[in-house]
Amino acid sequence: MMNRLAGRVAVLTGAARGIGAAIAARFVEEGARVVIGDTETAAGEATAAALGGPEKALFVATDISREADAEAVVARALSAFGRLDIMVQNAGIYPLTLIEDISVAEWDAVLGVNLRGTFLAAKAALKPMRAAGYGRMVFTSSITGPRVTSPGHGHYGASKAGINGFIRSAALEFAPYGITVNGVEPGNILTDGMKAGRSPQFIAGMEAAVPLGRLGTPREVADAVLFLASDDAGFITGTTVIVDGGQLLPESRLAREPDAA
Numbered sequence: 118m119m120n121r122l123a124g125r126v127a128v129l130t131g132a133a134r135g136i137g138a139a140i141a142a143r144f145v146e147e148g149a150r151v152v153i154g155d156t157e158t159a160a161g162e163a164t165a166a167a168l169g170g171p172e173k174a175l176f177v178a179t180d181i182s183r184e185a186d187a188e189a190v191v192a193r194a195l196s197a198f199g200r201l202d203i204m205v206q207n208a209g210i211y212p213l214t215l216i217e218d219i220s221v222a223e224w225d226a227v228l229g230v231n232l233r234g235t236f237l238a239a240k241a242a243l244k245p246m247r248a249a250g251y252g253r254m255v256f257t258s259s260i261t262g263p264r265v266t267s268p269g270h271g272h273y274g275a276s277k278a279g280i281n282g283f284i285r286s287a288a289l290e291f292a293p294y295g296i297t298v299n300g301v302e303p304g305n306i307l308t309d310g311m312k313a314g315r316s317p318q319f320i321a322g323m324e325a326a327v328p329l330g331r332l333g334t335p336r337e338v339a340d341a342v343l344f345l346a347s348d349d350a351g352f353i354t355g356t357t358v359i360v361d362g363g364q365l366l367p368e369s370r371l372a373r374e375p376d377a378a
């Protein structure tokens with residue numbers, strides 16, 4: 118299908134690479150113009166150029182944990198493309214640190230990007246969306262925190278569970294303005310960020326935990342974000358879509374064995 122986002126303008130944070138870059142590519146394929154907000158300037162500019170350059174995709178250096186940056190990336194979408202229909206807050210950081218070793222600075226950094234960044238993105242997008250009487254907000258949460266966890270995710274899990282709570286509050290408050298607010302909860306998706314922080318053995322263990330037998334791709338998450346950002350999801354608000362290859366289903370580690378029951 119093509120043109121599901123024809124005429125739409127989207128701000129996509131954390132879209133220089135990984136899942137966010139896949140969302141940007143998927144949105145442009147469907148006719149949207151996008152503004153990529155990311156801390157990584159070289160990668161962000163390269164991603165925007167690969168998507169067709171300034172008429173289709175712009176890069177704005179953005180640290181979404183900072184209020185002025187959140188407002189600036191929205192302002193750029195309005196000045197360049199004249200409207201803002203979709204806000205995707207996808208930027209996230211996920212250092213693996215046991216709670217006993219998490220410093221206050223690291224706690225604040227993770228909560229600052231993942232959770233405060235989501236609040237700031239929503240707040241910045243609200244004004245033009247409310248004036249237009251239309252908006253789609255989609256936030257990248259995770260199964261980690263809201264559903265499951267593993268050692269080292271104390272701050273990350275708290276931030277992602279917080280996003281799910283924020284989604285419900287924002288959905289309720291923004292519904293009168295024609296704005297929907299939803300999220301995606303990816304399971305284990307193979308991205309550069311994921312590979313950088315984890316050993317091949319750890320990643321093999323993650324694959325073994327997925328009933329579909331593999332990690333997900335960024336594009337598979339992007340397809341779910343596209344649905345929630347499109348008019349196909351017009352009556353869906355305040356919820357999340359899990360994109361995890363069935364990872365949450367097994368009752369035991371042996372669930373892929375035929376005689377496990």
Ligand SMILES: NC(=O)c1ccc[n+]([C@@H]2O[C@H](COP(=O)([O-])OP(=O)(O)OC[C@H]3O[C@@H](n4cnc5c(N)ncnc54)[C@H](O)[C@@H]3O)[C@@H](O)[C@H]2O)c1
Pocket residue numbers: 130131132133134135136137154155156157179180181182207208209210211230257258259260302303304305306307308309310311
């Ligand atoms: N990869 C997975 O398995 C997985 C699973 C569940 C959830 N997620 C979530 O998906 C999102 C994307 O993850 P990914 O694996 O693509 O990560 P990634 O590290 O490959 O990409 C993240 C992007 O966010 C940018 N970023 C970081 N801090 C930022 C900030 N302060 N402001 C703006 N941009 C910033 C980075 O520069 C990068 O381009 C994150 O929110 C992550 O928590 C990922």
